[in-house]
Amino acid sequence: xxxxxxxxxxxxxxxxxxxITSPAAEVEARARDICVEQTVEFxxxxxxxxxxxxxxxxxxxxxxxIGPERFAARISYPIEAAGRELTQLLNVxxxxxxxxxxxxxxxxxxxxxxxxxxxxPRFGQAGLRDLLGVHDRPLLCTAIKPMGLSPTELAELAYQxxxxxxxxxxxxxxxxxxxxxxxxxxxxxxxxxxxxxxxETDKRCLYxxxxxxxxxxxDARARLAKDAGAGGYLFCPGLCGLDAMRRLADDDSLGLxxxxxxxxxxxxxxxxxxxxxxxxxxxxxxxxxxxxxxIFPNWGGRxxxxxxxxxxxxxxxxxxxxxxxxxxxxxxxxMRLERVSEMVxxxxxxxxxxxxxxxxxxxxxxxESCRRFERLARQSSAATGGxxxxx
Amino acid sequence: xxxxxxxxxxxxxxxxxxxITSPAAEVEARARDICVEQTVEFxxxxxxxxxxxxxxxxxxxxxxxIGPERFAARISYPIEAAGRELTQLLNVxxxxxxxxxxxxxxxxxxxxxxxxxxxxPRFGQAGLRDLLGVHDRPLLCTAIKPMGLSPTELAELAYQxxxxxxxxxxxxxxxxxxxxxxxxxxxxxxxxxxxxxxxETDKRCLYxxxxxxxxxxxDARARLAKDAGAGGYLFCPGLCGLDAMRRLADDDSLGLxxxxxxxxxxxxxxxxxxxxxxxxxxxxxxxxxxxxxxIFPNWGGRxxxxxxxxxxxxxxxxxxxxxxxxxxxxxxxxMRLERVSEMVxxxxxxxxxxxxxxxxxxxxxxxESCRRFERLARQSSAATGGxxxxx
Numbered sequence: 176x177x178x179x180x181x182x183x184x185x186x187x188x189x190x191x192x193x194x195i196t197s198p199a200a201e202v203e204a205r206a207r208d209i210c211v212e213q214t215v216e217f218x219x220x221x222x223x224x225x226x227x228x229x230x231x232x233x234x235x236x237x238x239x240x241i242g243p244e245r246f247a248a249r250i251s252y253p254i255e256a257a258g259r260e261l262t263q264l265l266n267v268x269x270x271x272x273x274x275x276x277x278x279x280x281x282x283x284x285x286x287x288x289x290x291x292x293x294x295x296p297r298f299g300q301a302g303l304r305d306l307l308g309v310h311d312r313p314l315l316c317t318a319i320k321p322m323g324l325s326p327t328e329l330a331e332l333a334y335q336x337x338x339x340x341x342x343x344x345x346x347x348x349x350x351x352x353x354x355x356x357x358x359x360x361x362x363x364x365x366x367x368x369x370x371x372x373x374x375e376t377d378k379r380c381l382y383x384x385x386x387x388x389x390x391x392x393x394d395a396r397a398r399l400a401k402d403a404g405a406g407g408y409l410f411c412p413g414l415c416g417l418d419a420m421r422r423l424a425d426d427d428s429l430g431l432x433x434x435x436x437x438x439x440x441x442x443x444x445x446x447x448x449x450x451x452x453x454x455x456x457x458x459x460x461x462x463x464x465x466x467x468x469x470i471f472p473n474w475g476g477r478x479x480x481x482x483x484x485x486x487x488x489x490x491x492x493x494x495x496x497x498x499x500x501x502x503x504x505x506x507x508x509x510m511r512l513e514r515v516s517e518m519v520x521x522x523x524x525x526x527x528x529x530x531x532x533x534x535x536x537x538x539x540x541x542x543e544s545c546r547r548f549e550r551l552a553r554q555s556s557a558a559t560g561g562x563x564x565x566x
Numbered sequence: 567x568x569x570x571x572x573x574x575x576x577x578x579x580x581x582x583x584x585x586i587t588s589p590a591a592e593v594e595a596r597a598r599d600i601c602v603e604q605t606v607e608f609x610x611x612x613x614x615x616x617x618x619x620x621x622x623x624x625x626x627x628x629x630x631x632i633g634p635e636r637f638a639a640r641i642s643y644p645i646e647a648a649g650r651e652l653t654q655l656l657n658v659x660x661x662x663x664x665x666x667x668x669x670x671x672x673x674x675x676x677x678x679x680x681x682x683x684x685x686x687p688r689f690g691q692a693g694l695r696d697l698l699g700v701h702d703r704p705l706l707c708t709a710i711k712p713m714g715l716s717p718t719e720l721a722e723l724a725y726q727x728x729x730x731x732x733x734x735x736x737x738x739x740x741x742x743x744x745x746x747x748x749x750x751x752x753x754x755x756x757x758x759x760x761x762x763x764x765x766e767t768d769k770r771c772l773y774x775x776x777x778x779x780x781x782x783x784x785d786a787r788a789r790l791a792k793d794a795g796a797g798g799y800l801f802c803p804g805l806c807g808l809d810a811m812r813r814l815a816d817d818d819s820l821g822l823x824x825x826x827x828x829x830x831x832x833x834x835x836x837x838x839x840x841x842x843x844x845x846x847x848x849x850x851x852x853x854x855x856x857x858x859x860x861i862f863p864n865w866g867g868r869x870x871x872x873x874x875x876x877x878x879x880x881x882x883x884x885x886x887x888x889x890x891x892x893x894x895x896x897x898x899x900x901m902r903l904e905r906v907s908e909m910v911x912x913x914x915x916x917x918x919x920x921x922x923x924x925x926x927x928x929x930x931x932x933x934e935s936c937r938r939f940e941r942l943a944r945q946s947s948a949a950t951g952g953x954x955x956x957x
Contacts, residue, residue, distance in 0.1 A: 177656055179719060182718070213710030213740075217923050230714070255647040256713065260742055261780065262742070265805050266740060270740070270802070273829070273833045274832030274863055274870075320608055322606050322619075322622055323621070325572070348607075349605065353646055353647065373838040374584070382738070389654055418807075421780075422780070422782050438654055438657050441666065442776075442841040444665050446836060449837075479665075479667060535612050536612055
């Protein structure tokens with residue numbers, strides 16, 4: 176291997192925290208393997224260069240036992256390895272080691288020089304509340320669905336939902352640009368319907384079409400949506416790429432709030448010993464990717480996240496990340512009106528409550544179901560006083 | 567829910583095969599849950615429309631017991647649900663259920679009307695061999711690394727590797743556009759170095775720079791690379807999005823072979839009961855995404871895939887998929903020259919052998935290491951006669 180002639184990095188590093196499941200005798204070797212795999216990816220014995228060893232290779236900063244055969248290893252990487260690219264930051268944090276079992280990325284911390292590369296959420300918690308003019312209760316969200324309805328039929332639903340007082344009406348994430356429900360027609364009709372309802376209610380309900388689209392078509396759909404009067408975007412970073420969301424968020428000409436949807440991302444979180452922790456996947460990464468709110472399956476719904484995992488997610492969505500704004504958690508996945516009080520008690524006031532099918536299950540009067548949703552959220556919020564109970 | 571006024575689909579459907587781990591008494595409910603979750607995502611009892619029930623919702627075609635508490639469920643979806651978008655095809659196949667444990671997507675089959683939407687690999691197995699003019703032995707691949715070397719130093723490595731007879735020289739996937747190794751300078755120097763070696767050897771070694779890049783910058787880097795004389799592209803769909811690769815592959819003005827790298831994708835495969843099977847993730851999806859070859863960690867290397875998983879992957883990379891060409895498997899991850907014969911015996915002649923660090927471990931003469939690599943591949947290939955032994 177040639178000796179690098181003039182490698183001179185800043186010395187600034189960022190940190191990743193991994194949980195490693197391993198016998199105690201092997202954990203240091205496992206951690207050092209991550210240091211090499213995520214940077215030089217080269218037999219360490221063959222790296223003769225002191226500059227590469229000292230400056231490039233991940234550095235094992237600490238290893239702490241946190242349970243039986245379970246360790247927390249903090250590894251630092253040079254900020255230059257991640258450069259100015261979110262794709263490459265992902266790569267350094269978890270590229271190759273995604274293929275290795277029993278290593279889990281549980282958090283990361285960027286120095287300001289690196290976090291400043293990213294604009295983060297354009298609105299975040301505070302900005303989204305300001306936009307809606309709602310500060311004293313959880314925000315209310317629902318989806319127009321099911322797939323199979325025409326744009327006109329979905330628009331009629333959107334009208335009723337907006338009339339009933341929903342704050343954020345998103346497309347179902349399965350609605351894209353199908354022949355039976357073309358994107359263009361759907362967003363025109365739904366945006367118009369929500370505007371009509373807003374004129375009646377004097378509220379600011381936002382319609383968020385799904386702009387998850389083929390590479391190269393996302394901008395055009397977002398522009399079409401904004402021009403039609405959409406108030407935000409639904410986006411699936413798992414389907415389109417996290418950096419595609421970052422690009423959408425960064426575009427000043429398209430600047431609307433983004434709701435991130437977890438489709439195709441679940442596999443990263445399923446095994447508690449491997450993959451990526453909820454705080455990172457749905458929290459920190461969504462923030463770097465410019466989402467203003469993060470949809471995830473709440474505990475006790477159709478999916479299987481635990482209370483602890485949901486709180487971990489909220490931590491990742493809200494903890495200090497330099498200049499990167501905190502975002503709103505959106506617990507979802509088969510939530511019901513009867514659980515509103517419990518959810519507000521659990522998450523506090525700074526949450527978006529997303530209820531879909533259950534609004535329809537309450538009876539024929541969809542508008543009245545929405546009003547009941549709003550009353551329940553307001554009452555629960557008053558009762559908890561806006562404090563999240565960490566239980 | 568409104569009754570859809572005029573839903574009239576073609577009736578053509580595509581199939582997904584899921585493995586479900588479940589007590590026998592629950593498997594049908596689990597499978598029907600997938601049918602709903604992946605389409606209407608709405609309480610089934612509330613769907614009064616016969617049109618949506620019959621045409622939109624996933625249809626459980628068969629359930630077969632394949633082991634203790636393990637079942638194979640075949641589910642069909644209307645082709646219109648996936649539309650003409652790879653992002654949405656991913657969503658229907660495995661969007662929301664990625665979040666559910668004990669469901670694994672193990673294969674899918676598209677009717678011609680749907681597979682024709684995708685161009686697939688531009689070169690595939692046959693096209694890549696034609697381009698290189700090598701038909702009688704496995705193709706030889708290596709990477710220039712480690713991170714930390716300058717463009718000049720990497721170019722010197724590339725020159726020697728090309729001189730030694732390597733067919734495909736790729737950037738290490740950790741090389742993007744870092745300050746210590748800018749993309750522009752690297753690709754200019756490396757492409758020039760490989761061209762210089764080709765002039766000496768009269769061979770057609772290809773240099774494949776890593777064009778995994780932020781959204782919106784991939785095209786520009788690929789164009790820069792092609793203009794500089796690069797012979798192909800390395801791309802990480804896990805970092806940039808599978809559809810971003812599809813777009814790169816589809817662009818006639820950028821038409822060079824694509825080597826797909828598995829960074830950030832491993833979590834989908836780790837748990838044998840959940841996620842996505844190797845055949846689908848590294849095989850079928852890479853083909854729809856336009857890759858011409860698929861890098862994966864070979865059994866017995868630094869990673870932990872089994873022989874059976876590797877063969878499953880090869881099956882997904884090569885099985886009939888309508889007009890979508892078969893692609894070359896690229897077993898990698900700490901492979902050594904001493905394993906060449908074993909790999910050729912296992913994979914047959916239609917394989918790309920990727921050896922990185924071990925070429926450097928053989929001694930100071932890198933050119934001679936490469937020549938030994940070529941001899942070993944040729945001898946092993948002659949011995950097996952090009953037939954893959956399925957063991």
